[in-house]
Amino acid sequence: MSRPQRRALLATAVIAAAALALTGCSLSASAGDSSASAKDGSTVYFGVSAAITGQYAQYGQQFKEAFDLAVEQVNKDGGIDGHPVALKYEDSQSDPKQSVTVAQKFVNDSDVVLVFGDYSSAASIPASPIYTAGKLVQYGFNNSNPDFTAKGTEYQWSTSITTSASYEWTADYVKKQGVDTVGVSYLNTSDWGVPAFAAFKAEADKIGLKITDAEAVDPTSDDYRPSLTKAVAAKPDAFVHIGYGPDAAKLVTQLRAIGYDGTFYGGQDEQSFDGTPDAEGSIVGAQFIETSTDPAVSSFVKAFKKKYPDEADVTGFEAGAYDALNVAVAAAKAGGITRDGILKGFTAVKDVPSVVYGKITFDPETRRVADPQLTPTILKGGKWVEYKG
């Protein structure tokens, strides 16, 4: 056998081995059993489908830190009726191609009684049918897209405030501040920015808030000056950005650079832009305020900073994940540590302590938090503080 042939053979062998390994897994793992037995002291597993690598890894990292802290605390307090809690992480890169396989993997893993995630709607919603078929609760704690639950089944739950709720609130609030005209920019993403803007516009039209110009912007763009020049050409009283922290940081800097001085409203994930000097004075409707004097919040913030001394801020993302774990634990306590039990638990839980909402009770119709509230916050000296203007 000549050398090239031998090498070629080797290559085939490697591929064959890889293929075998792939199919091999199938023979070992048995099909999912939704009624896992509750042995005494056995560990309760929650799955996490999130981006650990790739462009959304930042959020996956924030979730993980908060989840790990919450798990630590829950287990210190005796877990779920004596059963310790543990998490199984799977990296989906928030890519539907991978989130569906992750979903199937969790469905098949009879130890997993609930799954958190995914980060984006584009990854969560394609996975939903698989979770539903597997009778496994998909807890999209970060899915602000109302359709995640509205178009989902009884297995999709979320504690995230919907984009429509938060941007209707924003429109009302801006108007209440005595603003009559606004320039708007919104992320041109079909799973988030476009529906959020639609909700904002509908509410603005209803209450007589005039939108002088609305610019759809691409979240991956870096230079928004040309769009902004146009958006503020009619000199609106204030500016609203329907988007996230990183784009808001670029946007507000560039908005000031083109000489616009009106109040800047918006940008969720506000902590990513609090270090931006030009963001000073920006106003955001926040669910979670790090500087809040609420004892539950301050003890969470303290514990978080103790565990992660390198993290400068505690944001709504960490708070949301922290809450989510506690809600899941409460549901398991209420309904039992099986897949069925947790599903029942979600409809049963009432007034679960929360660092975001104070207390969480679900509306069984929407499978979202009943009557969520936002608090206006303003950026002062690089810190978000409650704004009573």
Added chain:
Amino acid sequence: MFDTLIAGLLRGNVYALGAVGISLVFGVMNVVNFAQFSFFGLGAMLAWFFVVKLGVSFWIALPAVLVICAALGLLINVSVVRPLARYLPLAAMLSTYAVAQILDNVSQLAFTAQFQTFPAVLPTSNFQIGNMRFGTSDVVMLGITAAVMVSMSLFLKFGKTGRAIRATAQDQEAALQVGIPVGTVQNLSFLIASALGGLAGIFFSLYIGVVSPTSGLNIGMTAFVAATLGGLGSLVGAVIGGFVLGILEAFGIYLFGDAARQILVFVILIVVLIVRPGGLLGKVPLISSEPLTGTFLGKGRPLRIPRWVWPAAFVVGGVLVPVFADSYVLTTGTQVLIYAIIAAGFTVTAGQAGVIALGQAGPIAIGAYTSAIISVYLHVPFWAALPIAGLAAAVIASILASPIWGVKGHYISIATLGLGIAIVAAIQLIVPQAIYDIPVPSIGGIALNTPLAYYVIDFVVLAITLLVMWRIRRSHLGKVISSVGSDEVAALASGVRVRDYKALAFAVSAFFAGIGGSLLAHQYTYIDTTIFTMMMSLLVVTIVILGGVSLPYGAVVGSIILIGAMELLRFTPEWRIIVYGLVLILVVRFRPGGILVRNS
């Protein structure tokens, strides 16, 4: 008006710096260097690390970052790019993509994935012209760019080494014959390009004010387009391309909005390439071959496949897996199969016609949206929507691609890449909302929505795809298309209408891409445009190249490896992409022509 011009100049400045690096490497090595993208992000993160974390002065950090980037660039060139570039530019290009993945993820492990605020080192808004405020920072950036460009051009014009670089760019073999150490020249060029990439990254973060390890991708892409616009290999062209693109983009955004930016960038590119197929200042060689053709087939070591493998593979894939595999493997299998369908269809373009089209996400998206829209709103059943999706993708993509077939070589890859991005951006403009509740396939009212059902459907479609591809290869038509890929000049001389056959091959590939898109849409039951990314296009190309570029069944192997491997590597989440990149580099290094090749 004036404001927009200044905004354009400032962004053009960053593009120009990046474009020069890309053009330089292309000129001396004939390799499109995706790793250059990562140097933007890396340069920015390193500068942030020095200034914010270590408290070093910006003026010390700046040269330090450049030195680190240059050293890394040298390392990459010596270890990965040069060994491949010598005889297979395409494999080198693929490996630079793997290197880029590794660099981004290492940077993410080192600096975390968080967005960081970049400190304002110099005043950023102390001057004003009209409404536009700018600062010392912007002036210094423009000044440094100008200084770098002038010294570069003087160096290239009069310096001994600079002349050696130019000679190498013009004709590598002739340069070698007159005693120019081509290897050293290439190393040097790569080193300079990497340092320029780092510099562009720093400037970019000064200008934007926020950095993250992945922030290089977008700016890198645009710089790449700028380099192409100017003419790959032409440094003056790169500078002009950078500024032209920056300014046109700024005015375009002002007129049409940021949502149209990507469409705009690529429309500009395609128009320029149609008018001047070699870019603004690039030269079009009289006889040029596609980067994939000619020497490519001869390089591969064929792997003889015994006849019994075919029925065996069919039995394993079609009987054993569905019967014995659990639903996780089946779900992974559906993804493998769908990408295999798309990639197998793509082999006729990439392999036979020799056109490496980098924008397959475009036709995939057309197929997915067509299928979703007609089944949701017109209640067309899945079984009819599937072929209609394929046809729509073939027709629409062909019409849109029709102007670009006169473009040659690497330019056609970049034009198709642009086309893919522009198609998805256009869909986003036309259908801004996501599509929900796409009906699942059903027979007689019974929903076929289990992993097994999806797997079987996908398997049957793949089997048909392979059969069709096999028939096409064997037909007269297939031989003609192959002749275009093997030797375009000879084909032209024999009276083959090369352009038309390339377009036809592309249409066939687009058809199967559309089918794949439709399958994805009905399985996900939800689609939005963020699913159809450039990464998706690159994945399709990688699958095809890995499997053996002209072999439809090679695409199946490539798909099993690339999508299966991502699943197999789940045991190490943080290192997954890095290991993936390393595996890719090793495969490309040892089987540069693909795993299954044949030399006929």
